[in-house]
Amino acid sequence: MPEILHELTVELGERSYPIIIGRQLLGRQDLTSWVSGHQVMIVTNDTVAPLYLEQAIASFPGLQVDTVVLPDGEQYKDWSTLNRIFDALLEKRHSRKTTLVALGGGVVGDMTGFAAACYQRGVPFIQIPTTLLSQVDSSVGGKTGINHPLGKNMIGAFHQPEIVLIDTDSLTTLPPREISAGLAEVIKYGLIRDLDFLAWLEQEMDRLVALDAEALAEAIFRSCRCKAEVVAQDEREGGLRAILNLGHTFGHAIETYAGYGKWLHGEAVGTGMVMAADLSAREGMITEPEKTRVVEIVRRAGLPDTPPEAMTPDDFMRLMAVDKKNVDGRLRLVLLAAMGEAVVTGDSAPENLAQTLSVFCH
Amino acid sequence: MPEILHELTVELGERSYPIIIGRQLLGRQDLTSWVSGHQVMIVTNDTVAPLYLEQAIASFPGLQVDTVVLPDGEQYKDWSTLNRIFDALLEKRHSRKTTLVALGGGVVGDMTGFAAACYQRGVPFIQIPTTLLSQVDSSVGGKTGINHPLGKNMIGAFHQPEIVLIDTDSLTTLPPREISAGLAEVIKYGLIRDLDFLAWLEQEMDRLVALDAEALAEAIFRSCRCKAEVVAQDEREGGLRAILNLGHTFGHAIETYAGYGKWLHGEAVGTGMVMAADLSAREGMITEPEKTRVVEIVRRAGLPDTPPEAMTPDDFMRLMAVDKKNVDGRLRLVLLAAMGEAVVTGDSAPENLAQTLSVFCH
Numbered sequence: 001m002p003e004i005l006h007e008l009t010v011e012l013g014e015r016s017y018p019i020i021i022g023r024q025l026l027g028r029q030d031l032t033s034w035v036s037g038h039q040v041m042i043v044t045n046d047t048v049a050p051l052y053l054e055q056a057i058a059s060f061p062g063l064q065v066d067t068v069v070l071p072d073g074e075q076y077k078d079w080s081t082l083n084r085i086f087d088a089l090l091e092k093r094h095s096r097k098t099t100l101v102a103l104g105g106g107v108v109g110d111m112t113g114f115a116a117a118c119y120q121r122g123v124p125f126i127q128i129p130t131t132l133l134s135q136v137d138s139s140v141g142g143k144t145g146i147n148h149p150l151g152k153n154m155i156g157a158f159h160q161p162e163i164v165l166i167d168t169d170s171l172t173t174l175p176p177r178e179i180s181a182g183l184a185e186v187i188k189y190g191l192i193r194d195l196d197f198l199a200w201l202e203q204e205m206d207r208l209v210a211l212d213a214e215a216l217a218e219a220i221f222r223s224c225r226c227k228a229e230v231v232a233q234d235e236r237e238g239g240l241r242a243i244l245n246l247g248h249t250f251g252h253a254i255e256t257y258a259g260y261g262k263w264l265h266g267e268a269v270g271t272g273m274v275m276a277a278d279l280s281a282r283e284g285m286i287t288e289p290e291k292t293r294v295v296e297i298v299r300r301a302g303l304p305d306t307p308p309e310a311m312t313p314d315d316f317m318r319l320m321a322v323d324k325k326n327v328d329g330r331l332r333l334v335l336l337a338a339m340g341e342a343v344v345t346g347d348s349a350p351e352n353l354a355q356t357l358s359v360f361c362h
Numbered sequence: 363m364p365e366i367l368h369e370l371t372v373e374l375g376e377r378s379y380p381i382i383i384g385r386q387l388l389g390r391q392d393l394t395s396w397v398s399g400h401q402v403m404i405v406t407n408d409t410v411a412p413l414y415l416e417q418a419i420a421s422f423p424g425l426q427v428d429t430v431v432l433p434d435g436e437q438y439k440d441w442s443t444l445n446r447i448f449d450a451l452l453e454k455r456h457s458r459k460t461t462l463v464a465l466g467g468g469v470v471g472d473m474t475g476f477a478a479a480c481y482q483r484g485v486p487f488i489q490i491p492t493t494l495l496s497q498v499d500s501s502v503g504g505k506t507g508i509n510h511p512l513g514k515n516m517i518g519a520f521h522q523p524e525i526v527l528i529d530t531d532s533l534t535t536l537p538p539r540e541i542s543a544g545l546a547e548v549i550k551y552g553l554i555r556d557l558d559f560l561a562w563l564e565q566e567m568d569r570l571v572a573l574d575a576e577a578l579a580e581a582i583f584r585s586c587r588c589k590a591e592v593v594a595q596d597e598r599e600g601g602l603r604a605i606l607n608l609g610h611t612f613g614h615a616i617e618t619y620a621g622y623g624k625w626l627h628g629e630a631v632g633t634g635m636v637m638a639a640d641l642s643a644r645e646g647m648i649t650e651p652e653k654t655r656v657v658e659i660v661r662r663a664g665l666p667d668t669p670p671e672a673m674t675p676d677d678f679m680r681l682m683a684v685d686k687k688n689v690d691g692r693l694r695l696v697l698l699a700a701m702g703e704a705v706v707t708g709d710s711a712p713e714n715l716a717q718t719l720s721v722f723c724h
């Protein structure tokens with residue numbers, strides 16, 4: 001029997017939607033009431049399809065359900081792979097009353113959401129995230145898109161899902177490296193906005209890494225709630241929402257440098273948060289022991305805390321120059337104003353940034 | 363001196379924007395107040411660039427103005443050409459405070475608008491339409507997008523411009539065939555919603571074809587006003603807005619059949635309106651003399667009134683099956699409920715449609 005453990009709503013007026021967190025939901029939770037037309041296109045990848053596609057199809061009894069299976073990996077988050085979704089929709093003659101369903105991790109969710117935003121100028125979509133990273137972060141908040149050779153997520157749209165269905169059972173098939181990557185974003189919420197949650201994570205990290213279902217559901221719920229609160233206040237990232245990018249500016253530079261798919265997004269964010277904490281300490285915003293606390297929790301989650309060996313400060317500067325947060329050529333970073341409190345700033349001292357980069361680059 | 367002849371507002375709440383119609387506006391009307399950042403990317407094509415790009419650049423004194431020149435033609439309204447805009451934006455390091463400017467016809471406007479909708483998940487843009495078709499139709503209302511091999515405008519977004527600047531002087535360099543194509547959409551407004559305007563057009567058609575500036579400005583103003591009213595009531599085409607597609611379902615089939623760029627969009631719409639009038643007459647909605655009135659005004663505008671010679675009824679049925687108006691596989695068409703009144707219907711008798719197609723196909 002499906003067991004719903006937590007429920008919450010992302011409050012966005014007429015675009016509000018529920019997040020349902022539980023066990024045995026996949027294939028057992030009927031989702032037809034979230035579909036307005038008669039057609040559904042489930043988008044997944046070749047890793048997830050053998051595990052969960054049949055179950056996902058079973059969630060839409062009585063409807064025309066078509067599927068498209070993409071290759072797995074961030075390196076496929078590009079236009080030509082996206083176009084396979086459009087090909088499938090047009091070949092199967094899906095009208096603009098169709099509903100898309102993203103079944104998979106962040107890449108599948110971002111691409112399916114963007115396809116939904118663009119197909120016939122916009123159709124609804126449903127998020128069924130199957131990785132920890134996508135469950136706590138990318139499936140919530142409506143950011144969708146693809147990569148461009150010159151920058152990650154440079155082409156996309158804000159497009160909110162109809163519902164997010166999170167089945168923690170899908171985490172049992174996830175490689176440990178992917179669990180760690182998801183924990184990077186979980187830790188992030190504690191660092192930017194919720195000191196209690198950070199303390200809880202320090203206490204429960206071993207259970208989380210060991211895939212304790214109850215602990216995971218709790219961590220997912222608290223992460224989604226944190227993200228939902230921020231998104232409700234600033235849907236289109238006019239200001240506050242940017243704090244969700246703690247560690248992401250350094251992290252994106254690492255991902256781009258390494259080549260899409262080499263470092264997992266969460267791994268890059270883990271290292272990025274350590275670098276952001278180092279710079280925050282140099283700026284006098286947090287203490288050395290607090291910085292060490294960041295390093296410790298990142299390590300305990302099984303995440304790397306140093307960038308690729310050959311990467312230089314110049315590589316960072318060049319790659320960070322195209323970050324979306326930048327305004328009129330000025331680099332802007334998310335730093336820790338204190339533990340549990342993030343700030344977006346373009347005012348950090350260039351010599352402090354240079355020192356951070358020099359310490360982390362070999 | 364710039365001379366503003368008409369001004370109106372597209373009323374869309376916080377997305378409202380003005381349409382300014384006049385003479386000698388290009389290069390003389392300062393547009394910097396419509397730009398929020400310091401960067402502008404003007405997108406145009408290789409036909410328009412030699413004529414008006416310098417003037418357009420002069421409209422943004424004191425800003426970083428970059429330009430990208432695309433090949434001219436509907437056959438380039440695809441992803442790879444769109445990507446040249448993203449390449450230029452990223453190479454010149456445009457932030458998400460940049461403003462895009464569409465300088466050209468409908469293809470440039472649709473692609474620039476879609477690039478603006480997607481670049482870093484959405485940046486503002488300005489429309490400077492230089493063809494009659496784009497001045498009376500595509501620059502107003504926020505429909506943006508590109509073609510897919512399986513269907514026109516299948517990938518896109520609703521994204522409203524900051525302002526539409528219409529300089530009727532740009533029509534003096536337009537080939538007569540393009541003037542006729544624009545007049546197809548002008549006639550459309552008379553047919554679907556404004557019988558007075560239709561009568562005015564029957565009276566003034568010779569002046570319009572002869573490029574009388576005052577008559578053109580009046581026709582553009584009344585067309586934009588009609589479109590603005592419809593868009594204000596139904597921005598995302600939930601219902602009413604679909605009437606703007608009179609002649610477009612037949613027309614899109616013709617364009618796809620002929621291959622993008624062979625028939626001008628307005629030419630296909632001209633023939634499509636004649637076919638829609640024929641079907642409306644068979645459905646008993648308008649009289650034979652009223653149908654003839656449609657044929658006459660389309661011919662007087664210099665537009666074709668029969669589809670490509672080798673095109674069959676089966677070609678039409680196949681190509682119309684992917685139209686965006688269709689719901690769950692059912693063909694929907696815009697017909698004339700009466701002269702000056704359009705209706706969207708899925709209820710026309712299949713034998714009437716078959717007869718219309720058989721009469722128009724050789």
